[in-house]
Amino acid sequence: MSLADIRTDYQRASLSEDQVNADPLKQFSIWFQEALDSKVNEPNAMSLSTANANGRPSSRIVLIKDLDQRGITWFTHYASRKGEELAANPHAALLFFWPELERQVRIEGKVERVGDIDNDTYFNSRPLASRHGALASQQSKVIANRSLLEQRVEEIRVQHGEKVQRPDHWGGYRLVPDYFEFWQGRSSRLHDRIVFARNEHGVWERSRLQP
Template sequence: MSSDNTGRYDFNKGKLEDFPFEDPMLFFSSWYQDSIEQGCADPQAVAISTVNADGKPSSRMVYMRNLLEEGIVIYTNYLSRKGGQISQNHNVALLFHWDCAERQVRIEGVAEKVDDSISDEYFAGRPRISQIGAWASEQSSEIDNRATLEERVKFFEEKYPDVVPRPPHWGGYLIKPSYFEFWQGRLGRLHDRLCYQKAEEGWRKFRIAP
């Protein structure tokens, strides 16, 4: 980025003249690999937005843990706020922001639980403290104090001295995209925004104004 005498920064690291891929998942995978190679901080970090039964949205940062042909996989407590909202409304939105490349990707789609075998495999590879934490933390629920959480950690450390099984309330969601927007910062805020919308056959591609 370059700055002017007002302290505002402009974008100058890339451009999108045309659609480089027919398949947006290949486009996304390419940009994700670029973000890794360019040393972007936490390239797998993504904001996920959900809505409750009243249509009120909420957002939080999570990590993409698997990138599949069908979509993007995240893991969480199914009884958390996000899990509860997904059970009420499967529509979700994702936002990746790779500052070092002056890029963003917006994704909209539906979330569904992955097979238990996939969650089991991922959980088995987590650090032990994270496995214990999945049992100890009743995610998003109100607790009295930090000591309450630490007592639960101690309880489950003693309960599972060796192998820690995956909690039945913890696992993965596969987000199946129906919409992508690839955003590349450009000079003068005249950014490139290339979109893909799921159609009956394939994807409809179009550009939108910055």
């Protein structure tokens, strides 16, 4: 079979304007809960796309760690590639894909750093080995081999034990959304696409996009 012959005909559900909540954050929460209830594989995984000051994009998978009316939060190393790009260009895009439900959600907006209290609370909730790793790794920087990384982790473990404080270079980002697209797969590629865009007055406006 050639790559051009690989396709899936989506037939599980539909999405109409009268089915979506007027608040896209609430609609996203509904879909996210349905993904959890359906036990899809890693429902909290999202593609995060950033761009540097010259507009060159990059994407990677990160995990959503909080969702409220302020936006969507994840945690990382501030000096990583994504951290450096967000410092230069604070706009980003998220993509959730739940193939078991034949759904995806695109979210765009401006990104801000999370405060120290929230950072400390989440950091202290992480497994001890992950906290050691956050201190040991200079994320996105070149290292000669894995042995050096493992040696550094062991040094951190011996030095800090269970008393690991959050390093200044590690913390959260929150994407404050101004755009949502809810995509429901349909047969014959005639997918449903319902979009919410925040206007200049901060009001969400809804529309349907052609597939």
